[in-house]
Amino acid sequence: MKSSTIPLQKLCTAFLLTVALAITGMQAVMAAPATPAVPANAPQGTLVIIGGGLRADNAEVWQRIVDLAGGKGARIAVMASASINPEKSGASIMAKLNQYGADAFFIPLGVKLANSDYRKAAEDPAIVTQIKSASGIYFAGGDQGRITQALLRPDGSRTAALEAIWSVYRGGGVIAGSSAGAAIMSTTMFYDARPVLDMLKMGVTDGREIAPGLGFIGSDVFVDQHLLVRGRFARMIPVMLKKGYHIGLGIDENSAMIVDAKRDVEVIGYSGALLIDLSGAISDRGVKNFNISNAAISYLDRGDKFNLITKVFTPSPDKADNKLDPNQPDMREPVFTNDILGNNAVLDLMGNLIDNAQQEAIGIAFGNPRDPYPDLGFEFRFSKTVNSVGYSSTEAEAYSVLKLRLDIRPIQLRQPLYRYK
Template sequence: MKPALLTLKRSLKIALLLFIGFGMQGATAAPEPKQAKTAKAAPPPAKPVVGQTKGTLVIIGGGLRGDNAVVWQRIVDLAGGKGAKIAVFGSASINPERSANITIGRLNQYGADAFFVPVAVNYPGNDYRKAADDPAIVQSVRSAAGVFFVGGDQGRITQALVRNDGSRTAVLDAVWQVYRGGGVVAGSSAGAAIMSTTMFHETKPVLDMLKMGITDGKEIAPGLGFVGDDVFIDQHLLVRGRFARMIPVMLKKGYQLGLGIDENTAMVVTADREVEVIGYSGALLIDLSNAMTEPGMQAFNVSNAAISYLDRGDKFNLATRVFTPAPDKTHGRLDPDNPELREAVFTNDILGRNAVLHLMGNLIDNAQQEAIGIAFGNQRDPLPELGFEFRFSKTLNSVGYASAESSAYSVLKLRLDIRPIQLRQPLYRYK
């Protein structure tokens, strides 16, 4: 039986009645503009940095457990194996040395010779601006074969390593030298957020960002850009229901591809742009190459986005856009003419914990051609009457793979349309 299927079956009638109730009494599509519909394609992305580095990235979604040997060992091996020198930055943490030492202990447990880099805004008795250009610290980083950025607040990393005029400090140049020379750059949570050229900064809840928009310098700010200019990165994705917040940023900044990695999971990105998912869970891939928006509709909306779920062991090449299933799914391509399920797929909390993953998994091996999720807040939220419908549809390009070893699925190229809906207030009342 598929994950969450029994729960889905038990609650389906209630959920459908709730949705029907919204549809008849409280939730209606936002009014269509009187003028003819026009579409606006996502702007083209900036050029990637393909071929400019020899190194590898390990982008971790946060919450990396000490016993996740697959991820820890991969980092050490990529840095050269036993005795590999790895520079650990605690810059994102409120207690940089303590956080760095925890990571150092884990890396050393798996064979590394890791050390603390004392460049951090919150490091007591340390002038981080002087430290970031200190020749001795620069040389220590330059001599390493790997770099690790711990979690916390990604704004602290960029504050410590980027000068006020936007130029790189000498320590950041040393990190780039390690990466370009064939070393590994790893980061967890905040350390993952800095990997793209744009990162989330002072964020609002996901639903509020859909309702009120995203502003440069507030919700988003420049990242360090190790993954290149053409891919947006987000983290803590499935556990915290963050996939929806990626799309408005991607539209605003011109990204066509976005990768969101879940907790206790990592994406290994090689020099030839091959992404491999390792660890506990997986990653969502969002492709806005053919996405459109309705400019006459004031609230956030998008149509014809493509969304995929890459499970652990799966690979995807960012340059060629070729997908390779994990070994346990090599012969597990699903037959669309012989689906296992026939029940309608619906959730009234698409932004909930793992909700999008459960919905996609239950749709791909189903006789149904589409699934619906909705998102709305409470009466104390900004614009409480505004909600969103997320419609997932199978197309001729949609493909699913099932594992031969577990109830795990890879889901490729579902169509995603998001449109605003109006919710009648109050959503409920006491009898």
């Protein structure tokens, strides 16, 4: 009887082939990681995060809010809790929303609302029913601390009114907010914030400069507003470091970020937004004052899109075919500003650098002699890397700028200053 045993040589060959196939399969998996999925229980609604200063004639933003809420006749609940005069602010916003086709109505809930107990109002079944009847919620500007005061119980839990707002959002409704209404979108918000430079000098403290927000955008993204006109990008970074955020989005005035259930971000309106990524950033603890290295900063212009999960950027249609060639820059002169925290200074610097033969740009920030620590300032060094990309509009003098490196270090200016004779 013949043996059915397979020869040793064939066994070895088969074994080696199996191992090779397994390794090849592993390499294929490693080379093409699965795209992160949106959590199954994620809200199905959309956020409209407005940087403040939204003008009545900004049809693109107002109309988008109404359309997202269902179009003509959409019921939008107006929450003017942040305002010093909620009724007046609420009436103004309702008029604007109705001008663009909504059926907006006022929610009588606010710390400053006359003849009203906001604690009772936040638990009132009639108000809860009103909110749940809406397909959109609009948070007015003012003081964001008044919003959280009105909608969170003293122990930090959600009131019945806030649960109703979340119900609208989970069910596919739109949550819009301007200025203070934008600040509440992340789990951490600015509360009683000092000037930007002072926060770099003295740091941020929970319960003082920052406090819990309402977290509609999720726990992984920090949001700020009034960004470019007030140089606020610099105050985002110490907060992000302190609270462990890797991604920060800052939206400028009269502009908005639309964030949908798939976590696609679209910038609309007058200006744009800054995207700050600290996933590869480090700080030198041996340096006494605030510092950071290897942060990444991008400017998303109006019409641009960015996905928070895949990190894929899509330029606006007027830039899609106009990616900048780093070998054919339009400019060659050095880029520098002595007031990086000034109105639109960071945007101007980033645009001038991305289409330039120069590889880096410098901005500095100093206070006046009466500021705390008047001799302490900061250098902001922006550098192009192999990952930096720029797009130029074919219709206007505008850029989209992706992944510049940003390093911030403290510098000293000897005081007092003397005038040369």
